[in-house]
Amino acid sequence: MINGISINYYLLLSTVLFIIGAVGVMARRNSIIIFMCIELMLNAVNLLLVSFSTLHHDAAGQVFVFFIMAVAAAEVAVGLAILSMIYRNVKSIDTDLLSNLKN
Amino acid sequence: MLGYTITQWLFGILSFLAIMFALMVVFSRNPVNSVLYLVMTFFCMAGHYLLLNAQFLAIVHIVVYAGAIMVLFLFVIMLMNLNQDTEPQRTWLTKIIAGVAGGLLLFVLVGSLKGTEQLQLQSYGASQIGLVKNLGKVLFKDFLFPFEIASILLLAALVGSIMIGKKDIK
């Protein structure tokens, strides 16, 4: 119980956010939206980590979240750079058109 | 009030808002709207962090995510001049399949969590580990090495994105 809220609720909340992010990745064609949904998923995990760290009084969880944030930032930077290049070449960021890996 | 403490009320409201804004992110047509809704989601998350007394993380969350990353997203969207009209849509079938898949996953995950027991750890007052001082101590004592590596990672990302984004030199 953290402040009277059982950990299950945090689990549930985190799972729902994660699912919403996953659905977003599956259901959208715009690459940037997909990216953002990925961030959403990451955040869901962050929340869960922090809640568990508070539960167990272990700072490792929060430190881990810290690092996740750093990595997410780096990933976004590089990912968006790649997307810009693709846009420059293909003039579109529609994932259906970016299927060079077909067959 | 009403049998619930203020903490629990806050938790409920913040959760509700977070989920609603997340759904809006996924379902809105205009990419700019998506970005904005995502920012709102992040604020809600920061609120959650504060509830858990993870002060440092809440601040960092807002500064890094809402302040930097989303701004970056917004820049790129502006650059590509995306708006509602040019937005590509998946077929109905795909959307339904996506929804079903997500639903299934939710079902399975929640089902697997059902059997877990409710942990009865007592917490006297708010936890202290989220404070800047304490977190700092842990970070620089036990996790110094990853900390330094993370800085190198950021450097690599920096160089990488510049290299990728450069125009070809003729």
Add this chain to the structure above:
Amino acid sequence: MIKLIALVPLFPLLGFLINGFFGKKISKGLSGSIAAVAILASFIVSVLAFIELQGSHQKENVINVFSWINSGMLKIPFEFLFDSLSSLFLLIITGIGFLIHVYSIGYMHEDEGFSRFFTYLNLFVFFMLLLVLGNNYLITFVGWEGVGLCSYLLIGFWFKNTAYNNAAKKAFIMNRIGDLGFLLGIILIFTTFGSISYTEVFDKAGTASTGTISAIALLLFIGAMGKSAQLPLYTWLPDAMAGPTPVSALIHAATMVTAGIFMVVRSNVFYSMSELASQTVAVVGVLTALFAATIGLLQNDIKKILAYSTVSQLGLMFLGLGVGAFSSSVFHVTTHAFFKALLFLGAGSVIHAMGGEQDIRKMGGLSGKIKITFITMLLGTIAISGIPPFSGFFSKDEILAHTYEHSKILWLLGMIASMLTVFYMFRMLFIVFFGKFRGTHAQEHHLHESPPSMTFPLVVLAALSVIGGVLGLPEFWGLPNWMHHNLDEVIKIKNPSLLSHETEWTLMGLAVASAAAVFFFAYTLYMKHKVLPVEKEEQLKKWQKLIYNKYYVDEIYDMLIRKPLDAISTAFYKFFDLQIVDGMVNGVGILVKSIGSVVRLAQQGNIGFYVISMVMGIVFIVLLTFLMK
């Protein structure tokens, strides 16, 4: 020295290795000397060992080199058996081998593949020595196969010529047919006696049934038929003349073809016990002798005449084996080695003088030009004709005497074969060395005697041919027959001659008289009337044509055996190979391709699809884990 008998095959093996690896890099003289010295060393060791054996009482010496095959019940050690038989053969092989090596240094002097020749020669001697020294059938078989291989290599020595290659292949394949019989014989011996060591098997020979012994003896004889060119596996020997003349001398006169005789003598206990096998051997032998002698009457290639003569003489040796005259046959092997090697080397000298010409119709009157060759060949021809007191007379007479005891008909056939031998050998001599020279002017200018490296062996062999008879002087003259005594303990079941002295004298007189009569007939025909072999085949009479074309045996084989085999092989190829095997292999490929093209559709390149699949996968896995609990 007997303990060190393993050195005897070792020296040629070393010679083979040195010449094989470094032959190209060292000078011709050095290469040839290494090879010859290796054989000389073996010869010296053989001589010393032989002397030691003669002086000692222990006649059977088993020398273990190393434990070779040791697998469960099958124990075959690598052992040598040094007794009077193998010691005698060692002397023949290394002695004549050495002379031929020296000869080859002169004969092959101009050739490109000089070191390769000596490599093969040394390898051949190595294998032949193994064959003779082994104490069990397997080592002998290894040597057997090895000399077959070297025969192939050496016959096809000038490999750029397709006809020579075909001759080499023919020799090898015919040998292999015989080897199959040999191998079956060895297997039968093993299953009957549980061992293939000579010492063990021969002691136990009495325990097996006559039927088995006959089978073993016949199977082994099939091997001998192939290796020693008896009917019907003899056609490879005349074709083998495609190889260089020293090869013909060494392999196809003195050593390899005698391997069959050696093997039969070594296994004499089987042949003595089985009347059926002995009879078969004798009949095959005498028929071969007669058959080959008739073919030799009209041949025009000097080497082919000698080849058919070899087949014929081998037939006589087998006749001797078949009637139980084992020591006589070995005696004839020895004397035959002397004069046949001499004749072949002499022929080589003639060919060398004629600048490569082998057709006797182009020769003539060479007696004045190449004196040493002429005299030595004359001596060799007299020896082979069985005219006393040359060596051939003694050995042939012994065989014929024993044959007479056994069966008069066989004796008569043997006598006819001997008479034919006299005829065609002197025919060759007269046509080549007497009369007018019938070659071209260029050849006439080229005529010269061979260098000493070639004439020296000729002289030595001629001397041996002349005095070799001393090894087996007839007992009824009151003189000691060394050969007979020597091989006493090798022949397990004795078969002494029971002829009265008068009969023996009569037989001997008949042999000499018939030989002299044929000689005069040949002399009249070729010297007095100066009859020459016809130039073209059409001028031959019908019966002459038949003989000249070797009774068309090769053609018969072609029709009966080769064509059906070819047809079967083609049928198999068309059906099995092309349709079934290729079909299967292609089918697998087509199957994989089709599966691939279906599975490929799953790879859309669309990330959304991938994510959906991933999620479904996770669902599936978690569900499974849940259900597992």
